Amino acid sequence: MNGNLKRRAGASIRTLLAAGVLMGSAQLVSAQDGFSFQLTAYKQAVAERVGEDDDVASFYRARGFEPIWTSASDEDRQRRAALFDALSMAGDHGLPAKRYDADALLARMASATNGRDRGLLEVELTDLFLSFAHDLQSGILDPGKIDDGIKRKAPRRDPAELLARLTTEDPVAVMRGLAPTTAEYTRLMRAKLQLEHRIAHGGWGQVVPAGSLRPGDSGNAVVALRNRLTAMGYLKSSLSGTYDSAMQMAVQSFQEDHGIEPDGVAGPTTMAQINTGPEERLKSIIVAMERERWLNLPEGRGKRHVLVNLVDYHAQIIDDDKLTFETRSVIGHQDRDRRTPEFSDVMERMVINPSWYVPRSIIVNEYLPLLRSNPGAVGHLQVVDSRGQVVGRGRSFAGYSARTFPFSMRQPPGPRNALGSVKFLFPNKYNIYLHDTPSQHLFSQTVRTFSHGCIRLDDPHDFAYALLAPQENDPEGYFQSILRTGQETNVPLKTQIPVHLIYSTAFTQAKGQMNYRPDVYGRDTLIWQALANAGVALRTGRS
Structure with missing residues (x-):
């Protein structure tokens, strides 16, 4: 069975179980005998567990600690089913699926026998929902901790607002609305699933055993290039062993999608990109999806x-x-x-x-050393004092250091x-x-x-x-x-x-192939490492 179908089948079973697994304990609580004891134990457990989270505590206090997950009501069953169905797609979104351990939670739900168990499960389900919602809406990482050049904060939503929506809106719609709704995110997710399928069925085949190839060439390396471009979707299947016009056009299309001058020649830069493995491209897509979540601004x-x-x-x-x-x-x-x-x-x-008002770092690092030895250096720039007056170049600047230089510089x-x-x-x-x-x-x-x-x-x-x-x-x-x-x-x-x-470094076109660009600042490499450390894994195995 296809891996995706297996996951879907397992997810459907878990969703059905989640919807009904608490019926026994809910009926136990509803029984006349021991009702007050069970209800008190349930509320006490909820109050204890939410005490450290003001938003969640306020939400439950406002509703008298009534459950939103663990009763036998149709509404609670629908919310449970919607949550578990959403969790089953965590891997599709490039999230760390093991973080949301649905099977372990189902086992605890099935073993709940009293009010306290129900109260603990109620809060656990709420915590799980909020964790998953935050991860899917605005990313699993803190952007500012990855690289000091990423000046962003994850656009977290108000937990109380998320919980309130669950009680007033269709829970399936709420779950579906958590992920970014941009066309870019949707296309990235589709590309991710397609690439996972391709990898599971052999990837793009043999790498091309040549440093460069050009129109008119023939031989085994050209055959390997033909096969790889075909697997990538740039070239129709053929038996040609020559670098012909069709292959040249395919290489040009590939170059355009990878930010390379489209000359149709598979030179060293182009060949390096062609031989980049699909697993590396999959990492880039997953990183791009995380970045899209960072840009999922409420406004x-x-x-x-x-x-x-x-x-x-x-x-x-x-x-x-x-x-x-x-x-x-x-x-x-x-x-x-x-x-x-x-x-x-x-x-x-x-x-x-x-x-142009020259930044201080450029003044002291680049221009001040020149001015020390020659006051007339960089004559296209004005030296300006604190009153905005232009300073004459007839003076010496030799006595100033980067710390003591009192002037700014300006180009009119x-x-x-x-x-x-x-x-x-x-x-x-x-x-x-x-x-x-x-x-x-x-x-x-x-x-x-x-x-x-x-x-x-x-x-x-x-x-x-x-x-x-x-x-x-x-x-x-x-x-x-x-x-x-x-x-x-x-x-x-x-x-x-x-x-x-x-x-x-990975982005889509409305129509066409994925586009990839080099990670010139190394930031995406750091993001992938952080995602992997958080439990994100490549789904690349055969099923």
Whole structure:
């Protein structure tokens, strides 16, 4: 029997058992003889167990400690069945299934013989539901503890609100609504299940025994490449042993899905990606699902929002869940102190003809050593005192250290300005923003990790026009009229726009294959290690 079918069959049996297994003890409690004793023991057990959790304690006190799981009522049976059915799908969501030990809990439910047992089970079921709900809604990890570049908090929901929903709504709908409802999460989960099935039936076959191949080549390595591309879904089955036009097109499609220049040549970079095993790709998908849960914000991501996938090197504008604008981007260098952090904030304004106020770290680490030996160094920058006055270069800076240097540095607006002609501000304590750049040649690179942390845009003017369109009849004309003045000008956005800086090495397309990108900062490797330590396992065995 297929592994998924076996799991489903076992889950269905557990769900049926869960719905009715407490009937005997519930009837015992309802019996006239000993009713008061059993009821008192039940309430006392509940009160003892929930005492340390104010939210749960308040919920039960407000309902006089009446159960929501363990009575013989139809409502409680439905809630039990819905919970166990949801738990049976924990592995499908990339959650640590053993954390929610349904079989052990069923055994304890079957052995409950008195009011105290029922009270303890009532709270255990509530704790299990809340734990599972938090894990599925907002992730099993604390993002900020994984890597200091992940500036996120898991968007936890109010436990009392979750419990209240169980008593007022269809429990099946409540359980189904716990997972993120984004199309991306749904497609990631589907891709996960498909890849697990593929791995269980042999994966993608033999790796290609060649460092590179190109159109016109033939031989055993080309046959291996053909077979692997076919197993991945990029090439129709054939008996060709030549790197022909069909294989070239398949390689180009693969390259596009992996962020590689689509030249149709299976060079070393392409071959390394082709030979990456499906188990590694499965890890990336599971990590991406966890990251989607971190972004499962109660308020949503915004009807209109800016989305920057750092490792895809693109910035997008999303309107009503549809991509309406996209441009290439450059992100922070791999050096730890230059990496772009992940966080969400709100874009408030753009600055046309901006000045560049040099970050303190760059001043003391890069420019101060030059100024010590030559006061006229980096002459395109102004040295500015605490009153905002420009300091003359006729003085010596040799006596200053990184700690004692009292000046800031500024580059005025102009064609050589490091920020180009416009920057986009979503004020944050990390001093990260989006901006133009005079270094346009960098956008031709495949891996674009060149900045000190801020995000450079390839088409900043078009990006500005798109942002201004809702508030200006002629956004391009408005922008250009300010640009021509050469004066630094703040332009507020009448409707502020959420900005989400994300890091997804595995992401989907509405139609097409999974996309994968290199883990340039090593963050996803750390997340997978943390998930594995928490009990998440790859389901890769044959059944």
